[in-house]
Each structure stands twice: as C-alpha cells, then as structure tokens.
Amino acid sequence: MKLFSTFRGLLASCSLLALGITQALAFNNSRQDNVAVYWGQNSYGAAHSSDPPNWQKVISEYCQDDAIDALPIAFLNVFFSTGGMPEINLANTCGGNYFPGTSLSNCQFLAPNIKTCQAKGKIVTLSLGGASGSTTFTDDSQAQQFADTIWNLFLGGTSSIRPFGDVILDGVDLDIESGSGTGLAAFVTRLRTHISGAAKMYYVTAAPQCVHPDAHLQSALDAVAFDAVYVQFYNNYCGLNNYPDQFNFGTWDTWAKTKSPNKDVKVYIGAPASATAAGSGYVDAKTLINIALDTRSKYSSFGGVMLWDASQAVANDRYDLAIKNGIRQAGRGGPGGSKPAPPGGIQCAHVPSWKPDVAYRGGDKVIYKGHLWIAKWWSQASIPGGIVGDWLDLGPCIRAAVPELEFQRYYGVQEDMY
Numbered sequence: 001m002k003l004f005s006t007f008r009g010l011l012a013s014c015s016l017l018a019l020g021i022t023q024a025l026a027f028n029n030s031r032q033d034n035v036a037v038y039w040g041q042n043s044y045g046a047a048h049s050s051d052p053p054n055w056q057k058v059i060s061e062y063c064q065d066d067a068i069d070a071l072p073i074a075f076l077n078v079f080f081s082t083g084g085m086p087e088i089n090l091a092n093t094c095g096g097n098y099f100p101g102t103s104l105s106n107c108q109f110l111a112p113n114i115k116t117c118q119a120k121g122k123i124v125t126l127s128l129g130g131a132s133g134s135t136t137f138t139d140d141s142q143a144q145q146f147a148d149t150i151w152n153l154f155l156g157g158t159s160s161i162r163p164f165g166d167v168i169l170d171g172v173d174l175d176i177e178s179g180s181g182t183g184l185a186a187f188v189t190r191l192r193t194h195i196s197g198a199a200k201m202y203y204v205t206a207a208p209q210c211v212h213p214d215a216h217l218q219s220a221l222d223a224v225a226f227d228a229v230y231v232q233f234y235n236n237y238c239g240l241n242n243y244p245d246q247f248n249f250g251t252w253d254t255w256a257k258t259k260s261p262n263k264d265v266k267v268y269i270g271a272p273a274s275a276t277a278a279g280s281g282y283v284d285a286k287t288l289i290n291i292a293l294d295t296r297s298k299y300s301s302f303g304g305v306m307l308w309d310a311s312q313a314v315a316n317d318r319y320d321l322a323i324k325n326g327i328r329q330a331g332r333g334g335p336g337g338s339k340p341a342p343p344g345g346i347q348c349a350h351v352p353s354w355k356p357d358v359a360y361r362g363g364d365k366v367i368y369k370g371h372l373w374i375a376k377w378w379s380q381a382s383i384p385g386g387i388v389g390d391w392l393d394l395g396p397c398i399r400a401a402v403p404e405l406e407f408q409r410y411y412g413v414q415e416d417m418y
C-alpha cells in the first residue's frame with residue numbers, strides 16, 4: 001500500500017449532520033460479508049492532485065451507511081521517532097500539530113468522527129506500517145515495549161498523549177512491508193495479554209501480500225493468532241487480475257486451517273478500489289463480486305473483502321457500496337441491503353417518493369419513476385438517474401409508494417420491506 005506523505009493542510013470538514021438513528025448492530029468477525037476499507041492515506045488525492053474536492057474526507061464521512069464494517073486507519077508509519085514516540089501519517093487529514101517533544105501528530109479533533117463510526121457498530125483499528133513505513137524491531141523486548149506504547153496511546157491503556165483523545169480504537173492491523181519480521185510475534189503476544197484482561201472486544205489483523213509465504217509477516221502469521229488477514233491480491237502475479245489461474249486464495253485458506261494458530265482466522269480478498277489505487281489488480285465491481293462469491297462457495301475461511309482505500313472507493317462510483325451489496329448475506333450484522341430483486345419487481349411500500357427539497361444521506365431510499373433508488377452519499381435536488389449519479393437504481397417497484405407514511409430514512413431500518 002502506498003503512503004501519501006504530503007500534508008496539504010486540513011480539508012474543510014464537510015457538514016456532519018447529527019445522526020438520527022443508532023445502529024444497534026455490532027461488528028461480527030464470523031460473518032462472510034464483511035467489508036474492510038482502509039482510511040487515512042488519501043490514495044485518490046495521491047493519484048489526482050488536481051482534484052481536491054474528491055480528496056479524502058474525515059473518517060465519519062465513510063460511515064454514513066452500512067457499506068463498510070471495518071476501517072483500519074492508515075498508518076502509524078514510524079515506530080520510533082523523536083522522543084521515543086511513534087509517528088502517524090493521515091495524509092491531508094491530520095498532521096503537523098505535534099505533541100511537544102515528539103513527531104507524533106495530535107489528531108484529537110477526529111475523536112467525535114471516529115466515535116460516530118464506532119457507534120454504528122463499525123470497528124476502527126490502527127494499521128501499523130504501509131509501503132514506506134519505518135516499522136521494524138531490533139528484538140522481542142523492544143517489540144513488547146512498543147505493544148505497551150500502542151496499548152496506552154490508542155487502545156485501552158492510559159497516556160497523557162493520545163493522538164485520538166479518549167477514543168479507544170478497536171484493535172491493530174499489521175501492514176508491515178519491510179524487515180524480516182523480528183519481534184512481530186512478540187508484539188502481538190504482548191498486545192494480547194493486554195486484550196485478554198479487557199472487557200471490550202479487540203481485533204488483531206494483518207495485511208500480507210498474496211505471495212505466500214509473505215516476506216515480512218509470515219513468521220508472525222504462523223506463530224500467533226490473528227482474527228483476520230486482509231490479503232493484498234494486487235501488485236502481484238497472484239492478484240485479481242490473474243484470476244482464476246494464479247489467484248491463490250486456496251493457499252491462504254490452507255494456511256488458515258493448518259498453520260494459523262487461530263483456525264477460525266478469516267481471510268479477506270484485498271482489492272484496489274479503483275484503477276489508480278494500485279499498480280495492478282483492479283477489476284470492476286461486478287467482476288470482484290463474482291470472484292468473492294465464487295471464493296466464498298469454495299473456502300470457509302472467507303471473511304469478506306478489503307479495499308484500498310476509502311477515498312478511491314467513493315470517487316469510483318461508491319465501489320465499496322457496490323461490493324457490499326454484491327456479497328451481502330441475509331441476517332443481522334449488515335442491515336438492509338440489496339437483496340436480489342424478486343421476480344416481477346421490488347416491494348416498495350413505505351418508501352417515500354423522491355423530493356427535491358429533502359437533503360438525502362448515503363443509504364436513504366426513495367421511489368422515483370416507479371423504481372427504488374438508494375442514495376450513494378449526501379445530495380439535495382439531485383434527480384435519481386440524473387447525470388450527477390448520486391443514486392443507485394435498485395430496480396422497478398411492484399407496489400407504489402405510500403408517501404404519507406413516516407419517512408424511515410436509514411438504509412436498514414426496513415430490512416425486509418422489499
């Protein structure tokens with residue numbers, strides 16, 4: 001994964017309307033339709049420097065609907081810097097305002113944004129590493145101490161410097177792309193001793209390249225328990241672009257069931273969220289959905305899809321939402337969604353007609369010209385089917401709208417309505 005290291009000041013944060021509904025659903029690691037999307041590196045901005053309006057927004061902008069279940073924050077990219085403290089890099093979103101005597105950015109303004117995502121049942125974790133990271137340990141004891149630092153700065157411990165304030169992140173992701181792996185297993189083991197004493201659920205994940213064994217992570221992957229691996233099926237011969245011949249999900253499934261200390265570890269298909277998100281491996285949404293469904297039918301370790309990254313997914317016609325809708329399974333854990341349209345059309349009772357004066361949020365459903373539409377993101381006075389492309393067409397309704405019924409605004413509150 002690429003590290004976009006230029007700071008261009010803060011983008012004005014977009015309006016965050018108060019949330020009308022709380023999502024009672026918790027993240028469920030056992031499901032096979034989870035979507036994990038990295039946030040933090042503004043991959044779109046790195047590839048499109050002249051299009052700032054579409055650069056990365058604050059994290060809560062990506063939590064407005066139920067497309068994304070897990071958001072690893074990318075990245076904590078330097079383990080040991082000024083004052084013995086790490087560094088974090090969030091591209092255009094936070095930087096420069098350092099805690100005294102360190103090069104560690106104070107990003108506490110993001111605390112309410114992260115909490116918004118967590119309150120909707122999404123997990124927000126901290127990803128360590130990245131392609132340009134300085135993320136190696138000299139020995140196990142240094143790694144164990146670093147686990148204490150991470151626990152105190154970002155998770156359930158305490159520290160006078162907390163980059164995200166009183167937010168307690170939901171775990172750690174290892175996207176280590178350098179070094180031989182010295183200390184990584186000791187780091188995870190030490191982290192797990194903290195986790196095992198806590199009431200809250202924490203998740204430890206890793207993002208190996210698809211090439212097996214992974215050059216940097218494999219010794220840790222074989223030695224300690226991970227909850228999920230977000231395998232990067234891109235930038236490599238074993239990537240999605242070489243499906244099915246060289247695509248090696250089966251190798252990772254075998255690793256999960258034989259070598260991994262956690263035999264229930266979930267394996268995700270990691271994919272670029274647009275053609276400019278990786279050197280190779282991008283496939284269109286329909287192709288990725290077909291690959292994911294085929295993989296799920298063959299390999300029980302399949303846990304869902306990981307995308308790099310949020311900015312690219314949104315700019316690419318809500319690739320994240322398309323993938324979620326394509327792999328979504330029935331049952332709680334992912335509210336609402338585009339179940340396949342029944343023969344003859346979709347039941348659209350209780351869905352209001354589209355109105356030009358309503359401010360719609362991502363996930364809102366409306367009826368327009370006899371079709372059910374879902375909002376990709378915030379819009380107002382933007383006609384479904386119009387050239388702006390703010391709405392996704394879910395197909396024709398077999399029953400007309402009942403517009404006088406109360407507007408149930410959020411995707412999911414009427415899961416079984418159609």
Ligand SMILES: *[C@@H]1O[C@H](CO)[C@@H](O)[C@H](O)[C@H]1NC(C)=O
Nearest residue numbers: 028029030031032331332333
């Ligand atoms: C989590 O998902 C699994 C697999 O779909 C399901 O069997 C289990 O009941 C779910 N757990 C909860 C608490 O919903």
